[in-house]
Amino acid sequence: MLALSVDGLQVRYPGLPVPALDLPSLSLAAGETAALVGPSGSGKTTFINIVTGMERAGSGRVAWNDENIAGLPEGGRDRWRARNVGLVMQDFHLFPGLSAEANVLLPQRLSHLRLPAGMQPRARELLARVGIERPEQLVGTMSRGQMQRVAVARALAGRPGLIVADEPTASLDAESGAAVADLLVELAQEAGSTLIVASHDGRLIERMGRTLRLANGRLAA
Numbered sequence: 001m002l003a004l005s006v007d008g009l010q011v012r013y014p015g016l017p018v019p020a021l022d023l024p025s026l027s028l029a030a031g032e033t034a035a036l037v038g039p040s041g042s043g044k045t046t047f048i049n050i051v052t053g054m055e056r057a058g059s060g061r062v063a064w065n066d067e068n069i070a071g072l073p074e075g076g077r078d079r080w081r082a083r084n085v086g087l088v089m090q091d092f093h094l095f096p097g098l099s100a101e102a103n104v105l106l107p108q109r110l111s112h113l114r115l116p117a118g119m120q121p122r123a124r125e126l127l128a129r130v131g132i133e134r135p136e137q138l139v140g141t142m143s144r145g146q147m148q149r150v151a152v153a154r155a156l157a158g159r160p161g162l163i164v165a166d167e168p169t170a171s172l173d174a175e176s177g178a179a180v181a182d183l184l185v186e187l188a189q190e191a192g193s194t195l196i197v198a199s200h201d202g203r204l205i206e207r208m209g210r211t212l213r214l215a216n217g218r219l220a221a
């Protein structure tokens with residue numbers, strides 16, 4: 001279970017006169033579900049990169065359960081992320097030469113000396129729940145929508161304290177999108193994970209407990 005507390009956060013990029021992200025104060029309770037919305041360029045990707053430690057905050061505090069990841073060097077942020085975050089990125093970051101199941105298991109293999117007991121059946125169960133019927137299929141031969149579902153299954157496999165998904169239903173038709181949305185919410189609840197979803201999908205946004213609306217890098221009321 002991870003609670004977020006952000007204070008005095010500003011992210012600036014060269015050439016931008018105003019901060020790409022300017023958050024004086026923001027809290028999320030452990031297990032809370034939040035939709036991140038806003039027009040193109042409003043700072044959603046920057047927000048995701050900062051709260052997952054992929055990018056370094058220029059100034060301010062970004063604390064998950066009192067651990068200020070903004071104060072960690074890159075290697076420390078990478079280790080924190082591997083332990084705590086399940087990520088679904090827009091371009092999936094899957095390995096095309098590996099099967100769906102191997103992709104789901106890979107982060108678990110990398111972050112543990114040996115694959116945790118029960119992880120293989122969990123990978124198969126998650127893949128079945130997102131509608132992937134051939135876990136042995138190479139990801140490189142899959143459609144974009146299928147890849148998106150594999151990426152979701154992978155993010156959920158390790159029961160992370162935080163799940164962050166960037167447009168997780170963007171490549172899916174309405175029916176698959178609804179199934180993936182259900183799965184994200186159900187599994188986050190099962191594991192007590194905090195869930196942050198950047199999305200334009202009204203049905204997914206509706207399912208979140210809270211909406212964080214960004215405009216020009218600031219949170220609107």
Ligand SMILES: Nc1ncnc2c1ncn2[C@@H]1O[C@H](COP(=O)(O)OP(=O)(O)OP(=O)(O)O)[C@@H](O)[C@H]1O
Nearest residue numbers: 013014016020038039040041042043044045046047
């Ligand atoms: N590395 C960078 N250098 C300079 N400007 C950047 C950099 N990264 C982002 N920006 C700028 O910061 C602002 C916020 O960008 P960000 O990608 O967070 O928006 P977004 O809401 O995710 O947009 P989209 O919905 O189009 O993906 C934009 O004006 C963008 O051009």
